Amino acid sequence: MSTSATAKAPAPEQPGTPPVYGALDRYFKISERGSTLSREIRGGFATFFAMAYIIVLNPIILSSAKDVYGHQLNSGQLVTATAVTAAFTTLLMGVIGNVPIALAAGLGVNTVVALQLAPRMSWPDAMGMVVLAGFVVMLLVATGLRERVMNAVPLGLRKGISIGIGLFIMLIGLVDSGFVSRIPDAAHTTVPLQLGADGHLSGWPVLVFVLGALLTLALIVRKVPGAILISIVAMTVLGVVVNAVAKVPSWGLTTPKWPGNPVSTPDFGLIGQVSLFGGFAKVGVLTGVLFVFTVLLSCFFDAMGTIMGISDEAKLTDAQGQMPGINKVLFVDGIAVAAGGASSSSATTCFVESTAGVGEGARTGFANVVTGALFAVALFLTPVATMVPSQAATPALLAVGFLILAGSVREIDWSDYTIAMPAFVTMVMMPFTYSITNGIGMGFITFVLLRLAAGRAREVPAAMYVVAAVFGFYYLMPALGLT
Numbered sequence: 270m271s272t273s274a275t276a277k278a279p280a281p282e283q284p285g286t287p288p289v290y291g292a293l294d295r296y297f298k299i300s301e302r303g304s305t306l307s308r309e310i311r312g313g314f315a316t317f318f319a320m321a322y323i324i325v326l327n328p329i330i331l332s333s334a335k336d337v338y339g340h341q342l343n344s345g346q347l348v349t350a351t352a353v354t355a356a357f358t359t360l361l362m363g364v365i366g367n368v369p370i371a372l373a374a375g376l377g378v379n380t381v382v383a384l385q386l387a388p389r390m391s392w393p394d395a396m397g398m399v400v401l402a403g404f405v406v407m408l409l410v411a412t413g414l415r416e417r418v419m420n421a422v423p424l425g426l427r428k429g430i431s432i433g434i435g436l437f438i439m440l441i442g443l444v445d446s447g448f449v450s451r452i453p454d455a456a457h458t459t460v461p462l463q464l465g466a467d468g469h470l471s472g473w474p475v476l477v478f479v480l481g482a483l484l485t486l487a488l489i490v491r492k493v494p495g496a497i498l499i500s501i502v503a504m505t506v507l508g509v510v511v512n513a514v515a516k517v518p519s520w521g522l523t524t525p526k527w528p529g530n531p532v533s534t535p536d537f538g539l540i541g542q543v544s545l546f547g548g549f550a551k552v553g554v555l556t557g558v559l560f561v562f563t564v565l566l567s568c569f570f571d572a573m574g575t576i577m578g579i580s581d582e583a584k585l586t587d588a589q590g591q592m593p594g595i596n597k598v599l600f601v602d603g604i605a606v607a608a609g610g611a612s613s614s615s616a617t618t619c620f621v622e623s624t625a626g627v628g629e630g631a632r633t634g635f636a637n638v639v640t641g642a643l644f645a646v647a648l649f650l651t652p653v654a655t656m657v658p659s660q661a662a663t664p665a666l667l668a669v670g671f672l673i674l675a676g677s678v679r680e681i682d683w684s685d686y687t688i689a690m691p692a693f694v695t696m697v698m699m700p701f702t703y704s705i706t707n708g709i710g711m712g713f714i715t716f717v718l719l720r721l722a723a724g725r726a727r728e729v730p731a732a733m734y735v736v737a738a739v740f741g742f743y744y745l746m747p748a749l750g751l752t
Contacts, residue, residue, distance in 0.1 A: 297367055297633040302585075304632040308494075309369075312631025313639025315498045316371050317654075319625035319662050322445075324647060325522055325655050327351045327374040327614060334383035336392045337551065342539065342613065348651055349535040350614040356644035358605040358617050363637025366598040369626050370579050371640045372605045375618035377704060378567050382615045386548070386560055394548035396610040398557065401545060402564040403607025403616070409569075410599045414732075419573055419599075421730035424590045425685070426716060427577055428677045429692025433699035433708045434578040435673030438621050440700040442666030445659040446478035447521060473511045474520050474660045477504055481664035489668055497629050497665045504661035520658045528652035535648045539613035559751055564606075566743055567706050568616050572602045574705040575619040582673060583627045621705070625662075628669040687723050691716035710740035 294300050299309060328347035335341050355373035362370055378399075386395035409415040422430075443449045448470070449462045465471055470479075481504040488496030508525030511517065517524075549557040576599070580592045587593065602619060609617035626636050647654035683689045695712030699705055717737040720729045 293635070297635040299633050299635060302632040304630060306635070308630030309633055309635040310639050311495050311498050312369055312626035312629040312636040314626075314643070315501065315629045315665060316369070316620075316623050316626030316631070316636065317640045317643040318498075318501045318657050319622040319665055320371060320373055320620050321643075321647070321654050321657060322522060322659060322662070323355065323373045323376075323620075324348055324352050324644075324651060326376070327379055329522075330376075330379050331383050331613075331615060334387050336387040336395065337390055340392060342392060343536070346536045346539040347614065348533075349537055349648060350539045350612040352644050352647045352651065353535070353537070353540070354605075354608055354612045354614045354617050356641045356648070358601070358608055358641075359637050359644060360641035361604065362598065362601045362619075363634030363641060365634075366601050367594070367634035368576075368580065368585060368592075368598055369583060369631035369633060369636040370576060370598070370619050370623045371626070371637055372602070372617050372619055373644075374609055374614045375568065375571060375616050377571070377706075378564060378618065379615035381563060381567065385563070389556075389560075390548040390551040391544070392613065393542050393544040394551060396613050396615075397543045397545040398548050398561050399564055399610030399616045400543055400607045401561050401610075402568060403603055403605070403610060405561065405565050406569060406603035406606050407600060410596060410603055413596075415569070415573075415599050416596055418732045418736055419577070419595065420591055421732035421736075422577075422713075423688060423716070425681045425688035425692050426695065426712060427581065427590045428680045429695040429712060430574050430709060431578040431581050431677045432674055432681075432692070433696035433712075434574060434621055434624075434705065435670040435677070436696060437670075437699040437703075437705065437708075438624060438666045438673075439670030440703070441621075442663035442670065445521075446663040447472070447475050447660065448478055473515050473517050474508075474658065477508050477511065477658070478660040478664060480504065480507070481661055482667050485664045485668045489672075495629065497625055497668065500664055501657065501661050504664070505657045508658050508661055509656075520660065523655050523658050525656055525658045525661070528656065531650055531653045533649060533651045541611060542613050543611055555751075559746070562743075564616060566739070568602075568606045568618050570706040570709045571704075572599075572619045574699075574709050575621050575623070576602070578621070578673070579619075579623050579627055581677070582624060582669075583632050585632070622666065624669040624673070625665040628665065628672065687716065687719040687725065690719060710743065713737045714740055 328344045331347055332342050332344040351374050358372040362372055382395055386398060449464060450466050452458055452460055452463050481500050485496060485500040488499060505525055512525050580586050585592050605617040609615050681689060681692050691712045694715045695708045698711045699708030714737045717729055717733055
């Protein structure tokens with residue numbers, strides 16, 4: 270998966286605390302952006318704990334699939350690849366982009382790689398296509414096309430993207446915690462979600478989440494510095510105690526239990542196992558290009574929405590909603606996509622959970638340095654890093670989701686339906702389709718069509734026509750037999 274752009278900023282440090290000076294402060298602009306070193310450190314920790322699950326989840330998704338030859342990726346090697354790539358790209362974004370946006374293997378993209386690419390080619394071939402998608406992203410940034418697309422998005426639609434992300438991360442928090450769950454298709458019902466696992470709230474893990482949510486909100490209301498991080502740590506400790514005493518049968522992905530052996534040895538065997546153009550020989554040029562396009566589209570717009578939402582919440586944008594120095598951020602994102610393929614951990618992208626760090630007051634890339642360093646430590650302490658249960662970390666997503674909504678919803682011009690309706694489509698499609706990319710695509714198409722219907726075609730930037738057409742083609746691909 271932040272304190273909203275218009276919500277009250279985090280409580281100031283204790284009176285008399287001197288600002289951070291020196292080379293560190295000047296490079297990261299910590300004081301200039303109204304932050305402090307302690308806020309950046311807290312933010313870095315909060316973001317890491319909110320997204321550390323990816324170290325476990327990404328290997329599960331990728332290692333469960335087989336390539337065309339029946340080969341499976343080694344789970345232990347995937348843990349190393351996932352952690353080292355997250356560490357490298359997050360640090361790079363902090364040092365070069367100077368924004369508190371952490372990166373790791375993207376959920377959704379890894380499923381595309383595992384279920385669409387790998388069954389048609391070898392794993393090195395599939396990862397090579399991810400690398401190519403990263404190269405295309407970097408090319409789009411170098412030519413200025415990616416920034417042009419972002420700047421063409423109207424301010425009201427940008428706010429819709431922010432709100433959509435807020436709703437999306439709230440749903441992620443509710444689902445990952447077990448507070449709501451998917452109703453199996455065997456239930457023969459059109460209702461997709463239900464309360465708890467069986468229509469009722471039950472079990473110690475859900476109680477830990479509820480207590481964590483209440484604690485987080487109470488600390489935020491009282492403007493306690495470190496509210497999100499305090500809640501995560503407190504609920505993790507509670508989870509460890511509950512698990513030891515009550516012998517909880519299942520916490521989901523991560524069990525809050527101190528590991529018998531907290532140290533693990535990283536295995537870098539998958540790094541560099543890539544074939545750039547081998548996949549085209551397996552599936553043909555057209556299908557190969559479409560595979561690269563599919564990965565590219567998801568990475569491009571998932572990251573775009575996340576960057577827009579987080580930069581807005583961190584108050585890094587100007588009056589027009591644009592972020593100075595955005596090209597550096599976008600270029601690092603392109604490097605991250607390619608790096609994910611090169612490490613065989615799938616495409617790496619900006620994580621919406623970075624809002625947890627922004628909610629702690631993070632405003633600069635130094636928070637990323639902290640998060641990246643923690644991912645590097647996790648290479649050797651993966652059992653410890655992954656002992657934080659989702660029920661302890663997800664209350665942060667619930668809290669920052671609310672703060673995003675509270676600050677952005679009033680900034681949309683609801684009297685102009687050509688903006689209000691596309692913004693509404695964007696904000697509801699993100700959680701309802703469980704995809705940032707789908708929300709953006711449907712919102713963009715709606716915006717262009719409504720402006721045309723209203724006779725205001727000249728008010729639509731040329732880049733928006735192009736992007737809407739690309740999304741239209743993307744949604745029609747199955748009907749055209751191109752998937």
